[in-house]
Amino acid sequence: MTAVPAPSISLADLATYRPAARVPAEFFAQYAEDDELADNVMFRAPAFRHHAADGETSADMIVAAARRLLDRHGDTYLDDVDVVLTHSQLPEVPVRGCVGEVAHRLGLAPRTVLDVHNGGCAAFVHLIEIAGALLRAGGGRKALIGLAQNSAGQIFTQEQVRVKAQAAIPGDGAAVATLTLGDAGNPVLGTETRSFGEFSADMTAVARPERKYWEAGPGQIHVGFTEAKIAKVLARGNRMVPEVAAALAHRIGIRPADLDLLVTNQPNRIFLRNWREAMELPESRHPDTFDECGNLFAVGIPMTLDAAIDDGRVGPGDVVMMSAFAHAGDFAAAGAIRWNGRS
Structure with missing residues (x-):
């Protein structure tokens, strides 16, 4: 018996969001104190990074990125989304993530919502793999994946943390992507x-x-x-x-x-x-x-x-x-x- 090949998955499009606050390295230099790790190659600071505004949440940033997809493709672009997956570096509330809020604010009615808390810096690929598996298993026609990095402005600007060499490295931002069944798009x-x-x-x-x-x-x-x-x-x-x-x-x-x-x-x-x-x-x-x-x-x-x-x-x-x-x-x-x- 010949095995039936699994349906192919395509990345249709992606969009990103950078918070408005563009923070130069000098912001951290003014607070820097003696740090035994200051000369480590891990902590050579970038020129800039963006920080989420006070009160700006993972959901806020993911929705902002998703609206760029809607601006590009039209208001109905996400209407056929059946799967929504999100990953947040710093979930703002205990236990749950932001996926339900994201789906609601975008007016979606997905069959499956899932917050994926592991994957770390590799979470974009991880979410592509998970979303593809769900679509292939009959979970729907289109998936929306969303990711937020929101710890730079919240964790690394704290009074006791901003003096450390590690503080100047992270930045905040968000990204979304859509995935579909079939070869149309970017396989x-x-x-x-x-x-x-x-x-x-x-x-x-x-x-x-x-x-x-x-x-x-x-x-x-x-x-x-x-x-x-x-x-x-x-x-x-x-x-x-x-x-x-x-x-x-x-x-x-x-x-x-x-x-x-x-x-x-x-x-x-x-x-x-x-x-x-x-x-x-x-x-x-x-x-x-x-x-x-x-x-x-x-x-x-x-x-x-x-x-x-x-x-x-x-x-x-x-x-x-x-x-x-x-x-x-x-x-x-x-x-x-x-x-x-x-x-």
Whole structure:
């Protein structure tokens, strides 16, 4: 008996949102205090980053990005969305995420709504894979995925945190994308995801004095970086991102060096350089938005891809490889699409 091939999935279009507050590196320089990690390559600050406004939520930013799709394609563009998935770096309320609010504010009536709290910086590819599986399983005709990075203006500007070297790196922003069944649009050529649960406990949120994140106390929460942890993250990230990208490239029959575009997450410049060198790609085929947006976590890939499309750096027929690792290296993912244009 001949197996029936699974229906193909296409990325129809994507759109992004940058908060209005464009914050220069000097904002953090004025508060900087002695930090034993200040000279670490992980914390060489970008020129700018954007911060969400006071009270601006994940849902606000995702809806703002989605409205750009509606402006581009018309008010009925999302009417046939049956699946809505969201990922927020910092859920504003306990337990639930923002997916229900996003669907309601956009006037959608999906069959399936799902907040995906893991995936980290690789969440864009992770959501593409999950949405594709739901559509193939008969979950609907079109999926909307939304991602928000909202911790820069809320966590890293706190009085006790903004003095640290880590504070100047993150930026805020949001992205959305639509996926459909079939080859129309920009076909998803494949995805590659790998979980490394043994590293999950290496990413921690800390406060001084110590407390659980939900407990009241004088210490403000920040990322628990140490020199030892940074060394581990650098080693893992340097390996994981090109590893999953190369594995997927070979699976779809393309030499890594022949990829038209590589789009990765963007924790810092050292990772960006190492990844393109590992893939044997020139800088022109590995765009980033780091100096304008900083580390956008899960939003980094769609933000950079959207900017590259607008700048004419992606042409019809180009194969775009997206690759990222999450947190301290507990997850890595790559996804490839053949770009034909916004639809």
